[in-house]
Amino acid sequence: MSRKKGNIAEDLAKNYLIDNGFKIIDRNYYTKYGEIDIIAIKDSIYHFIEVKSGKNFEPLQNVTNKKLEKIINSIYMYLSNNELDVLFCIDIVVIKNGKIDFISNVSV
Template sequence: MSKKKGNIAEDLACEFLENNGFKIVERNFYSKFGEIDIIVQKDKVLHFIEVKSGENFEPIYNITFKKLEKIIKTINYFLMIKNITMPYQIDAVIVNEKIEIVENITF
């Protein structure tokens, strides 16, 4: 997927999240370990969002064990440098014909 299409998917995901009561904390947080697409907060819980989109396949399957490992390392780094101790979870927002959230993803 091109960077442009990825940015469009992330913009749509942000709009979806805000419309569902999430507050955007940060977008595109980078570390040497990887990237978090969107960080949001709702009900005193941080949600680290991986955005996936695509056509003619299920984008959720692009979240691999290796990708999740990078996300977790990046989350730990984010929490450390921001000195945050609140509860969190890892979610995915799938942008396809419709937009949906898959909460608390893990392997």
């Protein structure tokens, strides 16, 4: 996916999250392991959110165990760099054909 399309999807996801009570803390947090698309807080829990979008395929299929491991490593780096000891989870926002699905608390 192009960066432009990715930004559009992330903007849609960000608006969806805000509309559903999340406070956006950061976007496109890069580490040596990869990128966290959106970091948000809701009910005192940090949410590390991967955004996937597509039209002619199932975007969720691109969230592999290897991708989740990179996200987890990036999360621990974020927590360490910001000296945080907080509850957190990994979520996925899937955007397909204009429909947004929120998948909460994903694990490997």
